[in-house]
Amino acid sequence: MRPEHDGLTRLPERPWRDDDGIAPVTLVDPADADPAQLRKRLGDMRALLVISLLMTESVNEDQIFSLATSSALGLGGCRIDGYHFTDGTWRPGTGCLAATRELTGQVALLDGGGPIELAGRTWAWAYPLRSASELLGHVIASSDAEPSGDERFLLQVLAQQTAVAVSNARLHAKECASAAQLAETNEALADTVASLRRSMQIHERLTRVAVSGDGQQGIADALHELTGMPVAMEDRYGNLTAWSGPGRPDPYPKESFATREQLLRRLMRAGKPLRDGHRLTMLASPRPDVLGVLALVDPERRADSADLVALEHGTTVLSMELARLRGIADTELRLRRDLVHDLLTGTDTDSAHARADALDYDLRRPHRVVLIEGKGRSRRPDALLEAVRRALRSAELDALDETRSGSVVVVTAGQTNWDRLRRDVLSNLGGGQCQIGVGGIRVDPTELPGSLREARLALRLQKTLLSSDSVCEYSKLGVFRILATVPDLDELEVFVREWLGCLLDYDALRGSELVHTLTQYLEHGGNYDATAAELSVHRSTLKYRLQRIRELTGLELNDPDVHFNLQLATRTWGTLQALRSQT
Structure with missing residues (x-):
């Protein structure tokens, strides 16, 4: 059953203690109440409701505190001097009151809210700013005369509404920050997934090239396909071994020996892609004596992280290919060296022809022995051998070779300008000295030891009697x-x-x-x-x-x-x- 109405207008019962700043609520008989006072109270409650709605809808702390500060005089005839927060910060209100050590000490001693002393104020009170979960701080209010119980009640409600609104605003800000962080995380995750997917595509494409045995040209084609940039592949001396994409230079530019060595040293120290002019370059070096350079031609500098991943993985595949080719070459060279050694120390004709045929070398032509000695800038033990091989390739001489006591012995059926060959060897060595002794022609491979003796004699005579840095042919002695x-x-x-x-x-x-x-x-x-x-x-x-x-x-x-x-x-x-x- 509904309770019987007794004809009295009651204000809500207070859940606060007297020391919160609330005067005891009195029961008023409507017949005895002053209509003007009732209208004022109704107006105050309506204003407080409007302020509460505005605060609730706001997510801006500055706006909430501004509403509270500006409305205090109208509601309770008091001023809000400022807001003292639990973290020790102070927010000024009406006037220029600053947070002093004395004020902070007074607030700290309060259990909730309570009276405080302010210089020049008859009445001052600290109202708690309390949310559902924590105490945010205190509203410092003051007046030149002690306010009534109703006015103090309105100030208390205003403080409570301010705390709720600020708490909601902070929660909203926290949620917005979390949403922004989540969006940023999702974006980073999407980028990571895209990067991983691209890396997997790069890995799969270049792995197929490595397995298929398409060689250096296949690697260059795959890298061009993945990056959209022209790709150049060079040996350690700067000679082009593969190209993919538009704009291939003709003739292909070649650096000086000193510039090339400087680039190789930079790449070897870095161990990662480096920019060399308009190119991104990286060194492929499966072993110290095997070097290759892989380059992306990027004059507009548009290469991104995925392109760098493709270049690095392409360099790894190139290193594997160079190691495979070098392994094959080393095996063939070992067989060729063994054959040269036996030819120069003496072997039978049939065995020599059979072993040469297995190496796809025509030993049935007349051959001679050429002995080459030299020293350049490089201290590598095989520098002379490499210089001689490059010179032989430039002269288009088909030959077998091996090293003996620091010299290079060449067995060849070709005839060339031997002095030009000597100059090419010197150039490949980067300067220094080079002497060449040329033995006589022999029809049968069993006679090649005699040609070797002649080449040695020619080289020795050249050192003893002739110009110390030249060519000496036995046939012209x-x-x-x-x-x-x-x-x-x-x-x-x-x-x-x-x-x-x-x-x-x-x-x-x-x-x-x-x-x-x-x-x-x-x-x-x-x-x-x-x-x-x-x-x-x-x-x-x-x-x-x-x-x-x-x-x-x-x-x-x-x-x-x-x-x-x-x-x-x-x-x-x-x-x-x-x-x-x-x-």
Whole structure:
């Protein structure tokens, strides 16, 4: 049953204590109530409701506090001096009241809300800003006269509504932040998924190339397909080995030796893609002596992270391909070296032909042996061998080769400009020295040891008697060939001692080089300047040595007969030196 109405108008019962700032609520008989007072109370409640609605709809803390501050005077005739929060921060309200240590201490001692003391204020109160879950802080209100119970009630409700609105606004801000973070996370996750999908496509495409055995051109085509950029593949020397895409340069540009070595060192130190002008480059190096360079031509610098992944994975596949090719090449080279070794030490014809056929090399042609010695800037032990092989390829010479005691022995059926070959070897070495001795032609492979002896003799004679950095062909040695075939070397020794004995003894005793000086003087036709340049001595030093030779031998060097016999003696001496070095 509904309770019987007793005819009295009751205000809601207070859930607050007296020390919250609320005066006891009195029951008013409608017949005794002042109509103006009732209208005022109704107006205050309506205003408070409007303010509550505005606060509830707002998600801006500044706006909520501004509404609370501006409405306090109208509701309770009090001013809001500021807001003191539990984290120690202060928000000013009406006026310029600042948070002092004394005010903070007073608020800290309160259990909820309560009276406080403010300088110049008759009445001041701290109303709690309490949400459903926590205390946010306090509203600091003051007045020049103590407000009525109804006014204090309105201030308390205003503070409570302010706390609820601020709590909702903060919750809304937190939800917005969470939503933004979630959206950002989803976007990052989508990017990650797209990146992983692209990486898987790159991996699958290049793995198919590696398995199919399409070689370097297949790798370049796949990388061009994945990136949309032209792709260049080069060996360690800058020679183009594969190209895919438009704009292939013709002729293909090639860097200098020093520039190329500098780029390779940069790539080796970095271990990742590096920009080299308009290209993104990366080094493929499955082993120290095997190098390749993979490049994306990107003049507009539009390569993204996926393109870098494709370049890195393509470089890995290229390294595998280079290792495979090098393994095949090493096996073939080992077989070729074994064949060269047996040809130079002696083997039967049928076995030599069979092994050459297995290597797809035609050994049934006449061959000769070429011996090459040299030293360049590189300290790598195989630098000379690589330089010789590149020079042979440039000269289009089909050949077998191996290294022996720091020299390179070449067995070839071709004929070329040997001095041009020597210059190419020097260029590939990056400068330095290079000497070449060329043996005679042999029809049967069992005769190649003889051609090797001739090449050694030519190289030795070149070092002893001829220009120290040139080519010496055995077939063009003239009298040296005759001297080298004399069976009785003792007769040659007697002849040399007859004409050069005193000079040889003097050189042995004093450590001088009179015999060598005389040899070069006679080989250069008595030309002082050419002889001095070859010996790297001053012209006056050469004249002194020649005068000393005249004094020791008692011979006139300008006499034709003496000149002939001395030159024959020096050539015989050089031949004997070369022959002795072979034993």
